[in-house]
Amino acid sequence: MTITQPQDQSQIKSLCETEGFAFVGFTKAEIPEKDLRFLEKWISEKKHGNMDWFAKDHALAIRNRFENLGFKPTSAICLGFLYRSSEAEDLLPQMKRKVSRYALGTDYHIVLRKKGNQILKELKKLYPKHQFRLSVDSLPIAEKILTRESGMVWQGKHTNLIHPKLGSYFFLSVILTDLELGETNPQEKTTDHCGSCRRCLDICPTNALEPYQIDASKCISYLTIEDRSTAEVSDSFLAWDRRAWVYGCDLCQEVCPWNEGIAKRNQVETNEPSFLPREFWKDLSFQKKEFLTEDEFQEYFKDSPIERIGVSIWNRNQAT
DSSP states (O other), rough: OOOOOOHHHHHHHHHHHTTTOSSSEEEEEEOHHHHHHHHHHHHTTTTTTTTTTHHHHHHHHHHTTTGGGSSSOEEEEEEEOOOOOHHHHHHHHGGGSOOOGGGGSHHHHHHHHHHHHHHHHHHHHTTSSSOOOEEOOOOOSOOOHHHTTTSSSSSSSSSSEEEETSSHHHHHHHESSSOOOOOGGGGGGGOOTTTTTHHHHHHOOOOOOETTTOOOOGGGIIIIIOOOOOOSSOTTTGOOOSSSEEEEOOOOHTTOOIIIIIHHTTTTTOOOOOGGGGGGOHHHHHHTOOOHHHHHHHHHHHTSGGGGGHHHHHHHHTTT
């Protein structure tokens, strides 16, 4: 008996929810032409800053249209995993130097790959004649666009994805497959609810945002994480507003009504203990440290998202 798409979707959703994912959507494994044109223009205007890897990976994605995976996928399973926690919400206002909420615990790549690989293992048992490929920021594919296309979320004016019940504090994973899964049930889909709100646009201290567009080269997250053009604090680096962010920035998400209101009211919480803030963040002696040695940096940040920037960039950011 042939299994129908709704039955397939239900079975796959159950697998993903067992691993703790908060939402599961489905869409075709293709990027709309309008998005490809927009990304080409965005790159040509150098709004990706020094992230040359982005331009390279984007070109690869366009050239191969997902054909660089060893098989031709037809469907994308789009997953969202919450990292919001009341612990983080209580902690951030007390921190002398702030880091993005997603970086307070263990690196999501480590956690979500493990969970995703468990899902792949079960999918291969259920569908032995089909192929699957997991991406957690690990393939040159536009995970954000695919997830938006699944209809489970919309892209906010701050360019982050927003879920109508969960807000925007979630990680993405995508599973590509040659299994025909169709689209998300229309009853589960959402639409853009930003309306006339412009809180995220007005709060950005570096004017990195226009409605539904970001100039990454101006974004504090980019400046503190991706821009490693100098290991020294310089006048140009200090030009951005000093609001104590030393790794990433959550300002545009903090003021969003879907986080400040809906997610808080719905008591949205991660179910993954390793995403909770590590204990040292609450330690006043750590808060007072303005310089870390290599050994201290590794002690605090091993298997954390912050580990990837290295001690010199961490100390550079601290010096601001």
